[in-house]
Amino acid sequence: xxxxxxxxxxxxxxxxxxxxxxxxxxxxxxxxxxxxxxxxxxxxxxxxxxxxxxxxxxxxxxxxxxxxxxxxxxxxxxxxxxxxxxxxxxxxxxxxxxxxxxxxxxxxxxxxxxxxxxxxxxxxxxxxxxxxxxxxxxxxxxxxxxxxxxxxxxxxxxxxxxxxxxxxxxxxxxxxxxxxxxxxxxxxxxxxxxxxxxxxxxxxxxxxxxxxxxxxxxxxxxxxxxxxxxxxxxxxxxxxxxxxxxxxxxx
Amino acid sequence: xxxxxxxxxxxxxxxxxxxxxxxxxxxxxxxxxxxxxxxxxxxxxxxxxxxxxxxxxxxxxxxxxxxxxxxxxxxxxxxxxxxxxxxxxxxxxxxxxxxxxxxxxxxxxxxxxxxxxxxxxxxxxxxxxxxxxxxxxxxxxxxxxxxxxxxxxxxxxxxxxxxxxxxxxxxxxxxxxxxxxxxxxxxxxxxxxxxxxxxxxxxxxxxxxxxxxxxxxxxxxxxxxxxxxxxxxxxxxxxxxxxxxxxxxxxxxxxxxxxxxxxxxxxxxxxxxxxxxxxxxxxxxxxxxxxxxxxxxxxxxxxxxxxxxxxxxxxxxxxxxxxxx
Numbered sequence: 002x003x004x005x006x007x008x009x010x011x012x013x014x015x016x017x018x019x020x021x022x023x024x025x026x027x028x029x030x031x032x033x034x035x036x037x038x039x040x041x042x043x044x045x046x047x048x049x050x051x052x053x054x055x056x057x058x059x060x061x062x063x064x065x066x067x068x069x070x071x072x073x074x075x076x077x078x079x080x081x082x083x084x085x086x087x088x089x090x091x092x093x094x095x096x097x098x099x100x101x102x103x104x105x106x107x108x109x110x111x112x113x114x115x116x117x118x119x120x121x122x123x124x125x126x127x128x129x130x131x132x133x134x135x136x137x138x139x140x141x142x143x144x145x146x147x148x149x150x151x152x153x154x155x156x157x158x159x160x161x162x163x164x165x166x167x168x169x170x171x172x173x174x175x176x177x178x179x180x181x182x183x184x185x186x187x188x189x190x191x192x193x194x195x196x197x198x199x200x201x202x203x204x205x206x207x208x209x210x211x212x213x214x215x216x217x218x219x220x221x222x223x224x225x226x227x228x229x230x231x232x233x234x235x236x237x238x239x240x241x242x243x244x245x246x247x248x249x250x251x252x
Numbered sequence: 253x254x255x256x257x258x259x260x261x262x263x264x265x266x267x268x269x270x271x272x273x274x275x276x277x278x279x280x281x282x283x284x285x286x287x288x289x290x291x292x293x294x295x296x297x298x299x300x301x302x303x304x305x306x307x308x309x310x311x312x313x314x315x316x317x318x319x320x321x322x323x324x325x326x327x328x329x330x331x332x333x334x335x336x337x338x339x340x341x342x343x344x345x346x347x348x349x350x351x352x353x354x355x356x357x358x359x360x361x362x363x364x365x366x367x368x369x370x371x372x373x374x375x376x377x378x379x380x381x382x383x384x385x386x387x388x389x390x391x392x393x394x395x396x397x398x399x400x401x402x403x404x405x406x407x408x409x410x411x412x413x414x415x416x417x418x419x420x421x422x423x424x425x426x427x428x429x430x431x432x433x434x435x436x437x438x439x440x441x442x443x444x445x446x447x448x449x450x451x452x453x454x455x456x457x458x459x460x461x462x463x464x465x466x467x468x469x470x471x472x473x474x475x476x477x478x479x480x481x482x483x484x485x486x487x488x489x490x491x492x493x494x495x496x497x498x499x500x501x502x503x504x505x506x507x508x509x510x511x512x513x514x515x516x517x518x519x520x521x522x523x524x525x526x527x528x529x530x531x532x533x534x535x536x537x538x539x540x541x542x543x544x545x546x547x548x549x550x551x552x553x554x555x556x557x558x559x560x561x562x563x564x565x566x567x568x569x570x571x572x573x574x575x576x577x
Binding site for chain 1: 318321322323324325341342344345347349351353354355356357358359360364368369371372373374413416
């Protein structure tokens with residue numbers, strides 16, 4: 002088999018794994034409802050009564066929804082498969098570990114992208130302004146991929162208890178939301194706050210959304226995209242390395 | 253023979269030599285922390301045979317299967333599957349696997365599980381549908397194919413996993429304890445299927461601790477204990493190798509001192525089993541004559557007398573004990 006045929010075959014198998022994940026873990030009423038309701042309520046609890054403009058609120062809401070949904074299920078897939086004893090069968094199929102994790106990322110990516118349409122629609126329905134919608138679509142796609150890859154870093158924890166991974170991922174996810182310009186724009190943060198915010202990939206997505214919707218961003222949009230891309234590559238490499246090490250230890 | 257012909261004959265014999273080996277393991281070694289799970293084991297499985305891998309729990313059976321199926325990596329040594337490196341995509345592609353205690357996806361139907369496997373092995377969809385339907389029919393699951401697996405019984409789940417391992421039409425099958433804990437009907441169905449798959453030319457690597465199963469199914473068996481192979485031969489040869497385990501069970505109508513029976517020539521040991529004595533010997537024929545003489549000279553009557561040939565289980569226990577000492 003030539004290399005290109007092998008890659009083509011592995012791509013098809015990535016899709017097969019993603020479809021399996023979607024059917025088993027994502028396409029469930031409670032998961033979808035929780036995916037939408039949780040970030041919306043968390044967001045409202047901070048924003049209600051503060052007389053904020055719609056164009057300020059929607060980029061924050063979009064960032065939160067995308068970040069929480071793309072990292073909601075993906076960290077738990079590998080522990081679930083360990084617990085349900087389905088992982089060994091999967092690992093003995095002609096797929097690489099990279100194929101398995103890219104399948105998990107793809108499922109999470111699709112879930113994140115689909116759910117993030119909701120805040121955009123709400124915003125548009127309420128009269129939000131949006132310049133360059135295609136750039137926003139591109140940003141959503143890149144960010145959903147980036148956050149899903151982050152979810153796969155969490156899932157590398159070699160445990161069969163999904164609750165352990167969920168706890169670990171929440172410990173990282175909640176602080177990240179607070180330092181990413183969701184509730185307080187970057188230029189209103191003190192210099193040390195800004196310095197911390199640069200270690201969060203969500204910062205760059207929110208910054209792009211603010212520029213396209215609110216009309217003011219902190220960094221040049223190209224820089225935001227580049228840094229988001231850099232984080233995506235970094236997360237992918239880390240996730241692949243970690244799973245390479247921990248996946249055989251799960252069974 | 254002209255040089256050209258000699259060369260061709262050499263090439264042909266080389267091809268057949270390669271064709272003859274389905275699994276080759278050389279010096280496989282695996283540690284789990286301080287524990288040495290596999291200690292430099294080497295063996296070959298020939299194409300077309302049912303190869304049994306026997307051993308007590310924790311002997312290293314599953315570790316070996318996991319290395320051969322590419323789920324874990326060996327620390328030392330190497331293994332090849334039909335000429336491909338174990339664990340490579342090429343090796344996995346030609347292999348079907350039923351891992352120990354593995355489950356199908358409980359939230360998918362039996363049919364969806366089969367089709368998922370077909371996709372993961374790159375089976376064209378028309379072939380997958382034809383083969384999947386035929387397999388589910390053979391496994392007695394066709395009527396329930398649209399039901400979620402979580403509603404299946406244990407036997408049904410295990411039959412499904414076997415079906416999933418066959419969807420790609422593999423040349424080599426790894427079955428890790430495929431009938432363990434199953435009802436008689438499912439176990440028999442699986443055993444019959446293993447035999448018919450083998451008759452179609454598939455090579456089967458079967459781990460089990462069920463001696464009867466190994467005895468009925470396997471052309472050759474390897475016995476593994478504490479990470480080492482202690483014996484590798486055909487089941488009958490292994491039994492023959494433990495000929496000292498031939499025994500005679502005898503009971504008398506009066507009291508007999510086992511010490512006296514143990515002193516009869518050719519008796520290796522004596523065990524009291526209920527109201528009978530089991531005398532182990534390499535020569536049962538001679539012992540029968542001695543026992544008849546013994547009973548008549550002591551005024552006893554023989555109530556029952558049976559000769560017992562060693563079972564594979566006897567051979568197994570003897571070999572494991574010998575290895576342990």
